[in-house]
Amino acid sequence: MEEIIIEALERPKKSGKFKEQGFVPGVLYGEGIEATTSVKFDALIVRKLISHHGSNAKVWVQYKGSKKFGFVKEVQFDPLSRRLLHIDVQMVAKDQKIQLHVPIHFINEDSLKVNQLEFQIYKHEVTVTGDMTLMPEAIEVDVSTLALGDQITYADFKLEESLVTDDLELIYGVVNHLKVLEVEEPETDADGAATVEPALVGEEEE
Template structure:
């Protein structure tokens, strides 16, 4: 797999000015060094996030030196939704880390053909393993699932070197019939309406 490299520059300006210049402010920390305020080219960072996800493993190039790490936190504007700040944790490649990995589902179009819905109850799985072996995303195929099936750790197909840190009975998603989902929504609406009618007037 090709290395993912993100170039960084030291930052002394305030975050607002950095963004106006086409950069995204960030912080590098870890590996026994002091946290460093940096900035990344917005276009390059956005491309990496789109392709590799918000927990991407990457090499950060700063002052002609490359260090390994992963994106720890992505902050987005609450209204516009654009990235406004990121934290990158620098680690040794063989260092054991704990990480939340997003789960991506394929085969949902097959469920739709059979009037089935995928209801996600937990979008990420917490794992422990060596930093260099961490996947950016866990992919689960639900094409052959039936109504009532659940997605558990057995469906995640992670490499044996990566340990799932969630409880064994954790449910990440449920397959339901569409009419069943509609009935649930109607029942919730009815309960809300009844509660409103019986609540005392102020």
């Protein structure tokens, strides 16, 4: 597993919004942390981390001379500007069992259109419990070879046997007939011009 290290800096607790340029506020908690600790991270580094490794990224956090293992538990963005607002990092032992919401990426959906099919997604993530080191950052599912009526369930994710879920029968997506929007063409006269019935005098057009 690639070792990703981010540095956390001490952040004094203050009332009001965090306004320090170039940093994003966050907290550390969990294994080896006596109490939830307010910290700040380099905003650019955090953005790159999430962009390359997802919102459940596994990381080593360097803080006050020690390095602890953990994962990104929650990330908050501004819903309009998408500005990074806050990040929670939970520290864990490397062999600790945890529960994560792992994102699912369905790929090659357009390939189904050749056969007049489409893939309908029901859920974009799956709840998985197991060893932290075995947790995937995301799950990729190729749907290009599926046929009409085929469904995607947990068994299709091909995860390690020790990783489990409570939703074994849950359907994450299904292949349906491609829905084609039918557009009525206007009636035309002999010259191909569209015909419009004239409105009667005093009659309001709808």
